[in-house]
Amino acid sequence: xxxxxxxxxxxLVGFFCNWCTSTAADLAGxxxxxxxxxxxxIRTMCSGSVDPIYILRALLSGADGIIIGGCNPGDCHYVSxxxxxxxxxxxxxxxxxxxxxxxxxxxxxxxxxxxxQKFAVTMRDFTEKIKELGPSPFRKNWSV
Amino acid sequence: xxRNAMLEVKGGDITGTVRGFLEKLLEKKAVDALLVPVEVPSxxxxxxxxVTDIAQLADVSPLAPVMPVNTAKIISSVTKVAAxxxxxxxxxxxxxLRALVEMVKLxxxxxxxxxxxxxxCFGTYSxxxxxxxxxxxxxxxxxxxxxxxxxxxxxxxxxxxxxxYPYPLTADMTIGLFGLPIEKExxxxxxxxxxxxxxxxxxxxxxxxxxxxxEALSALKSERQKLKEEFLAxxxxxxxxxxxxxxxxxxxxxxxxxxxxxPICYCRECLLDSPTFVEWEAEKYLDWASRKGALRLPADxxxxxxxxxxxxxxxxxxxxxxxxxxPNSIAVYKLFCLAGSRxxxxxxxxxxxxxxxxxxLTAFKEEEFKGFEx
Numbered sequence: 001x002x003x004x005x006x007x008x009x010x011x012l013v014g015f016f017c018n019w020c021t022s023t024a025a026d027l028a029g030x031x032x033x034x035x036x037x038x039x040x041x042i043r044t045m046c047s048g049s050v051d052p053i054y055i056l057r058a059l060l061s062g063a064d065g066i067i068i069g070g071c072n073p074g075d076c077h078y079v080s081x082x083x084x085x086x087x088x089x090x091x092x093x094x095x096x097x098x099x100x101x102x103x104x105x106x107x108x109x110x111x112x113x114x115x116x117q118k119f120a121v122t123m124r125d126f127t128e129k130i131k132e133l134g135p136s137p138f139r140k141n142w143s144v
Numbered sequence: 145x146x147r148n149a150m151l152e153v154k155g156g157d158i159t160g161t162v163r164g165f166l167e168k169l170l171e172k173k174a175v176d177a178l179l180v181p182v183e184v185p186s187x188x189x190x191x192x193x194x195v196t197d198i199a200q201l202a203d204v205s206p207l208a209p210v211m212p213v214n215t216a217k218i219i220s221s222v223t224k225v226a227a228x229x230x231x232x233x234x235x236x237x238x239x240x241l242r243a244l245v246e247m248v249k250l251x252x253x254x255x256x257x258x259x260x261x262x263x264x265c266f267g268t269y270s271x272x273x274x275x276x277x278x279x280x281x282x283x284x285x286x287x288x289x290x291x292x293x294x295x296x297x298x299x300x301x302x303x304x305x306x307x308x309y310p311y312p313l314t315a316d317m318t319i320g321l322f323g324l325p326i327e328k329e330x331x332x333x334x335x336x337x338x339x340x341x342x343x344x345x346x347x348x349x350x351x352x353x354x355x356x357x358x359e360a361l362s363a364l365k366s367e368r369q370k371l372k373e374e375f376l377a378x379x380x381x382x383x384x385x386x387x388x389x390x391x392x393x394x395x396x397x398x399x400x401x402x403x404x405x406x407p408i409c410y411c412r413e414c415l416l417d418s419p420t421f422v423e424w425e426a427e428k429y430l431d432w433a434s435r436k437g438a439l440r441l442p443a444d445x446x447x448x449x450x451x452x453x454x455x456x457x458x459x460x461x462x463x464x465x466x467x468x469x470x471p472n473s474i475a476v477y478k479l480f481c482l483a484g485s486r487x488x489x490x491x492x493x494x495x496x497x498x499x500x501x502x503x504x505l506t507a508f509k510e511e512e513f514k515g516f517e518x
Contacts, residue, residue, distance in 0.1 A: 052454040053415060053447075060447050062435065073510060083508035088454070090513045091487050091505065095453050098486040099479075100384035107518045122518075137386045142438035144390065144446050 010064035010130040014041045015050045019077040020113045021069025027116030028123075035123040038130075039067070047071070047108075048081025052092045055106060062139040065130035067107040067122075075112060082110070104133060147334040147343050148352035156327045159285050162319060163204050165332065169233055170198050174345035175259055176230035179218065181206050187284070188275040192218050194232075206235045206263055206319075208285040209292075209299075210274035214407035214463055216243035220253040227254035233342075234258055237265040238309045239463035242496020243407035245314055246459040249503050252410045259338050262312020264321040264357075266292030267304030270468050289326065303464025303477050306372040311361055313497055317342060323360025331357060376485060379478045392479065393449060395472035398442040402476045405469035408456040416448050449476075453483040458504040459495045460484030 016022040022043045028035065044050055047070025058066050068089065070082040089108045096103035107126060111119050138144055153161045169175050182193040183203040190208040192215055195201055215236050222228070236244065241262050247253040266289070269277060277299060278284040291297045304310075312318050316339040320331030331354055334343050343349060383392045400417065403409045415421070421444060433439035460480055467477035488494065491504035 053451045056447055056450050056454070060444075060450075061432075080508060083510070084505070086513050086516060087491075087505055087508055090490055090516045091458060092454055093516055094487050094490045095450065095457065095483045098380065098384075098483055099389055099450075100380075101386060101389065101450075108516060109518045140436055141386065141390070142433075142436045143394075143440045144386075 008131060008135060010038050010127060010135070011062065012039045012065045012067065012126060012130060013058040013063045014039050014067045014069060015044050015047070015054065016041050016069040017047045017071055017077075017082075018043055018045050020071040020075070021047075021109075021111045021119065023113035024069075024111045024115050024119040027113070028120045031116050033116060033120040035120040036127040038127045039123050046076070046078050046081035047085035048076070048078065048083075048088075050085060050088075052088055055092060059102075059105060059136070060138050060144050062136060063105075064133070064136045064139070065105045065107065065126060067109060067126055069109050069111050069119075069122075072110040072112050102133075102136065105130065105136060145340075147340060147349060148354050149332045149343070149348040149350045150329045150352045151332055153326065153328055153330060157286070158289055158321075158326055158330065159205055159207055159283070161330060162206055163201055165319075166204060166206075166233075166235075167198050167201055168346050169342065170195075170201070172345045174231075174342045175233035177232045179215070179222075179232055179234040180204050181208060181210075181235060183208065187278050189271060189278075190274075194222075205285050207289060208274070208278075209266070209268045209288045210271060211237060211240070211268045211463075211465070212271050214243050214405070214465055215240040216247050216253065216407040219244055219258065220247050220407075220410065223254040223256075223258070224252060227256035228258065231257050231259060233261055235261045235263060236312065236315070237263060237268070238312050239265075239303075239307070239461045239496075240407075241312050241315055242309065242461040243463060245496040245499055246408055246461065246503075247410065248499060250408075250410060250459070259317070259342065260312075260315045261317045261319065262315030263319045264312075265304075265307075265310050266321070267297065267300040267307065267310070269299045270301055273299050289321075293326070301464050301468065303462055303467070303481070306368060306375050306481075307462070308365070308368055308372060309496075310364065310368075314499070315339075320354065320357050322364065323357040372485075375478075376482050379475075379482045383475075383479060383482070389446065389479075392475055393445055395474050396445040396449075397472065398445050398448065399471060400448070401469040401471065402466035403452060405465040406452075406456060407461070407463065407465070408459045409452065416444070416451060449479065453480060453487075457484040457487040458491055458493055460488075461495050 047068050050068055055066050070085050076082040093103045151161050178195045181190045183190050183205045190205045190210050281287040316336045318333040334340050462481050464477040470476050493504045
């Protein structure tokens, strides 16, 4: 599949916590780190505020990959939002996996505000992995 | 300390025996009111009814195989604004009781002064099947119990055929039927202090041997577990993958009846009915359509079901009323039973097992679910 999609540029959506991953993205930018431009970042106040509905909306609308970026365990600005996010993602990915709906397209990653480098590397990895997966089956399906 | 007593069944009239027991509850003032299934005058349905006058128990029919509404929803609407100040005894099937436990955890019902009376359940029919069945028999509940004992009831709803908990898990009192010679006697069991108080008020104690019921239940449990795994494997094969999912949901008209029937979906304003999802300018719809070249309308039916699974799947008690509520007979129960079961396995959570188990989506541990991170 990967070979057929050489020119495939995935549409990636990121839900990034205001207190960590969003700042890491800024840091990656200000330090001029290079990473693919496929990601469309959305700043949220906490990874714990990302209801599965937003992730599913993006997935079903045809996003090829969705990544949720939160604070490292123990570092949540609101004490426990990232732990709750992890549970929601565990539920969501279980459901997607059970129903055969491409659960590999949803990533959860902890990236602190200081980790600009990790942000750039993650975006590179993410883009690469989703390129390997190919376009989402939801992309062209009008009856979703 | 659990207490047990046997009730003698006279003339094979099991419903009459339960009625006698309920009448005593009111007569001895063990409770001030009862919320119990009563047969409507046309006999076509049996509906939950709040009874304060003993005379109104004449048509009570708690064993009739029909569950039009999950009683947890009814208790929620009765107690949500203000808890009951009088004691209300409520008859519940296991799935209703489990849903009630979940609703209490979700802060949608108040158990103050509610005395739960669970009944062993051989399964229920759809409301439409029951309406026909009840016209064909003089004593529909009795007829059904005979069929249930022989294990050949083809009218049972799919959810009931593979039900893992046909017996109440947390009831104050239980009316036990499994494994017993129900033509002659049935069991009353108290599992809590509330139940013990009723035992005392009624002077119920006596010789009772619940061992036979326990034996029958463990046999039934292992049989049902096997049936459920087979069922889920089959659903996974039928519904797995985007094309199959869309095929199962192809008749969905986005009426959201499944959500209304669901005892766990309590949101007064569902996000999926909110303006965010339905009220947009024509231009927006055209924009969405242009992305894929076409757009199915009403939009977002797959999104609706997937989001609902995420929101209530951990607490799904598999009562199957979602499927009964579907005007187009979509196998909603199959999908939700599958997704709910797997989510509950992930969280090692059994909805309705105990009021002390924390809801999976509000609790957390520092070290867990690393496999879901990247």
